[in-house]
Every structure is written in C-alpha cells, then in structure tokens.
Amino acid sequence: xxxxxxxxxxxxxxxxxxxxxxxxxxxxxNMIGIKVHQITSISDNRDHIxxxxxxxxxxxxxxxxxxxxxxxxxxxxxxxxxxxxxxSLVFSDLAYKNVEKLFAARGFAVSELNRQQAMVxxxxxxxxxxxxxxxxxxxxKDGCIYVSMPGVPFEMKAIMEQEIIPQLLDKLNKVIIxxxxxxxxxGESHLxxxxxxxxDSLPSFIKLAYLxxxxxxxxxxxxxxxxxxxxxxxxxxxxxELYPYAGKYIFGYDDDTMESVTGQLLRKKRAxxxxxxxxxxxxxxxxxxxxxxxxxxxxxxxxxxxxEIKEQFVGVPHQVLADFGAVSEQTVKAMAEGxxxxxxxxxxxxxxxxxxxGGGTAEKPVGTTWIAVATPSGxxxxxxxxxxxxxxxxxxxxxxxxxxxxxxxxx
Numbered sequence: 001x002x003x004x005x006x007x008x009x010x011x012x013x014x015x016x017x018x019x020x021x022x023x024x025x026x027x028x029x030n031m032i033g034i035k036v037h038q039i040t041s042i043s044d045n046r047d048h049i050x051x052x053x054x055x056x057x058x059x060x061x062x063x064x065x066x067x068x069x070x071x072x073x074x075x076x077x078x079x080x081x082x083x084x085x086x087x088s089l090v091f092s093d094l095a096y097k098n099v100e101k102l103f104a105a106r107g108f109a110v111s112e113l114n115r116q117q118a119m120v121x122x123x124x125x126x127x128x129x130x131x132x133x134x135x136x137x138x139x140x141k142d143g144c145i146y147v148s149m150p151g152v153p154f155e156m157k158a159i160m161e162q163e164i165i166p167q168l169l170d171k172l173n174k175v176i177i178x179x180x181x182x183x184x185x186x187g188e189s190h191l192x193x194x195x196x197x198x199x200d201s202l203p204s205f206i207k208l209a210y211l212x213x214x215x216x217x218x219x220x221x222x223x224x225x226x227x228x229x230x231x232x233x234x235x236x237x238x239x240x241e242l243y244p245y246a247g248k249y250i251f252g253y254d255d256d257t258m259e260s261v262t263g264q265l266l267r268k269k270r271a272x273x274x275x276x277x278x279x280x281x282x283x284x285x286x287x288x289x290x291x292x293x294x295x296x297x298x299x300x301x302x303x304x305x306x307x308e309i310k311e312q313f314v315g316v317p318h319q320v321l322a323d324f325g326a327v328s329e330q331t332v333k334a335m336a337e338g339x340x341x342x343x344x345x346x347x348x349x350x351x352x353x354x355x356x357x358g359g360g361t362a363e364k365p366v367g368t369t370w371i372a373v374a375t376p377s378g379x380x381x382x383x384x385x386x387x388x389x390x391x392x393x394x395x396x397x398x399x400x401x402x403x404x405x406x407x408x409x410x411x
Contacts, residue, residue, distance in 0.1 A: 002037045002060040008067035067151035069134040089119040095135040177231040181219040183249035188212040195245045214392045215399030258402045259287040265409040266297035274343035275301040276335040279353035314338040336374035348374040
C-alpha cells in the first residue's frame with residue numbers, strides 16, 4: 001500500500017508553524033509497512049484542496065489529511081470534503097457526545113460554535129478524538145482510503161495510535177512486531193561494525209533500523225508476518241543473540257529512558273541521589289525529575305556554574321580550583337563528594353565541562369567534560385570529548401552522567 005500525506009494550513013506555508021505532523025505520520029506508516037509516496041503542504045483554499053485530493057488518489061491507496069477542522073470560518077476542510085465526496089454535513093451524536101465529555105471535564109458549557117464540531121460529512125465514518133473536539137473522519141472511494149484528522153499534533157497522534165493504525169493493520173491482514181533496543185556509549189558506525197555478524201544473520205522478515213540521537217543509538221527490530229506468536233518468538237530470539245555483541249552498551253528497551261531506568265535502580269536499592277551541575281546547567285536534575293515519583297530517591301541539586309558557587313555551596317576547595325581548574329578530574333570529584341555530603345545522599349553526580357561554542361583551549365577544547373559519581377564506597381571520574389555543539393554537548397553529558405550512575409548501581 002502506498003500513502004500520501006496532505007497537511008492543510010496557510011500557517012505552514014508562511015513558516016509560522018513547522019510541519020512536524022508529516023514526519024511523525026510517515027514514521028508510523030513505515031513501521032507497519034506502508035510506504036509514503038509523497039508529502040504535500042497546501043493552503044486553506046477549496047480549489048487547491050480539491051485538486052490535491054484528486055491528484056493524490058491517482059497515485060496512492062491511502063491519503064492522510066491534517067488541518068482545517070476547527071470551529072472557525074477559516075477552517076474549510078469539512079465543507080471541502082463534502083464537495084469532494086458529493087455529500088453534505090450532518091449532525092453526529094457520537095461526535096457530540098465526545099464534545100460534551102471534554103467540556104464537562106473542563107467545567108465549560110458547550111457553545112453553538114463548539115456544537116458545530118459534531119457536524120460531519122454524511123458518508124464518513126466518525127473516528128473518536130480523545131484529546132479534542134474535532135473528530136477524525138474516514139472515507140473510502142474508488143479503492144482509496146481518505147482519513148481527515150485535526151492538525152493539532154497532540155490530537156492527531158492519539159487518533160493515529162488508537163484508531164487509524166489498528167484499522168489499517170486489519171485492512172492489510174498483517175501482523176507487525178516492533179522491539180527497540182536502547183544503547184549508550186558507542187556511536188552508530190562503531191556499533192554497526194561490532195554487531196555486523198549478528199545483523200547479517202537476521203531472518204529476511206526481520207528488519208533492523210539504526211536510530212541515533214545525541215548520547216545514544218536506538219536499534220529497532222521490525223518483524224512482518226501473519227502469526228503474532230511466531231514473530232514474537234523470532235524477535236525475542238534475535239534480541240538474545242544480540243547481547244553477546246552489544247550487551248555492554250544496552251541500557252533499556254522500547255519506551256525506557258536513561259532517567260527512568262536509573263530511577264528504577266535507585267528505588268530498588270532504596271538509595272538517594274543528589275547532583276552538582278556546571279556545564280549542564282540543571283539538565284540532569286530536569287531529566288531525573290521528569291519521572292513521576294522521583295521524589296522517592298532524588299533530594300536535590302545545585303547548579304554550580306561559577307567557581308564561587310562551587311566553593312561556597314558545593315564545598316570544592318579553593319586550592320583545587322586554583323591548581324587544576326574547573327574542568328578537571330580533581331574538581332569534579334570534589335563536587336560529587338561535596339554535594340553528596342551536603343545533601344546526605346547515598347549517591348551523587350557531578351559534571352563540569354566546556355559546552356561551547358567558546359571557552360576552549362588547546363589543552364581543553366570545546367566539548368571537554370569531566371563527570372564524577374560519588375558512592376558510599378568511593379568516587380569515580382571519567383573524561384569525555386563530546387564535540388563543538390553546545391546543545392548536543394549538554395544532552396550527551398547528561399545522558400553519559402546518568403549512564404555512569406546506572407553502571408555503578410548495576411555493578
């Protein structure tokens with residue numbers, strides 16, 4: 001099956017809003033074996049929409065449309081779809097019940113304008129929208145499936161995940177199994193070289209995708225077939241066979257994050273954590289506290305950006321800073337030990353580095369970062385050279401620091 005994605009909205013064409021919907025939808029379709037043939041962004045113009053739909057239907061069997069479904073006069077997609085499918089708007093009880101439910105949860109009364117959201121083309125199948133008032137709409141005509149959804153990403157994603165993807169899988173009579181393996185501490189090319197024998201041994205119905213991002217590489221296994229149990233067994237077997245090649249890099253699976261995995265280990269040990277951050281500016285603490293229940297193990301953090309704060313509040317001796325500098329093994333160890341003692345925690349993380357783009361020297365170039373983990377039995381520090389991009393350096397340092405703690409907790 002071939003698909004085309006059509007995003008509607010003048011705001012997309014003038015650069016006011018970036019179209020993230022298309023990339024996300026394309027990824028979801030790819031994972032179920034549907035190839036995206038074309039992505040098109042068009043204006044809120046009736047003739048433009050009608051022409052684009054007609055042209056797309058000659059190329060593909062599935063058309064996903066987002067945008068133009070709001071209750072205001074500039075949202076013309078529903079009326080244009082009525083013209084395209086030679087029908088008219090009718091009131092949908094299903095869609096209206098969803099509107100009432102959402103407004104009741106927020107303590108608002110449904111206005112006449114909001115009630116208009118329940119008006120849909122007579123020949124569409126209404127798709128429930130759990131996060132908004134505009135329903136999704138499913139049409140079929142001359143062997144082509146058309147799905148119209150709101151342009152708000154939060155709403156569109158829920159409709160896709162809960163309704164559209166399962167229905168497309170039923171149409172395809174296909175079972176697809178995904179397993180994502182999360183690695184840290186190795187680049188994409190080095191990882192590919194190390195696991196090449198394993199990759200070459202994968203059966204033809206299992207595909208491997210490398211999904212790198214700052215600080216980690218995700219390996220996604222996708223198996224296609226008709227028997228779910230057999231596919232699951234094959235993916236599990238492949239996962240086990242990967243471990244001898246990449247086990248030292250693997251920290252989690254699927255929706256795991258470094259911060260969630262580390263938090264689970266701390267909770268299991270009933271251990272507490274504190275952080276002292278310089279170059280990461282509190283990003284490690286932000287990642288830790290993004291996990292619900294992190295107050296069980298995380299006591300707090302000091303962003304010690306200046307040497308003065310490192311001395312006065314974290315406890316780094318003045319002479320250590322004078323002799324070795326802020327970005328050094330000696331300083332970062334003193335930071336980790338100082339914050340651990342000050343906050344009375346079992347473990348502590350400290351980071352100090354040169355995030356960039358300026359501030360580097362020949363001896364300590366931009367990206368030089370020292371990370372330390374203080375434990376009940378001692379302190380370990382490692383040096384990293386991350387590169388010259390400030391944002392990526394902060395992200396890489398944060399993930400590396402949490403991974404150092406994770407390894408300490410598992411060892």
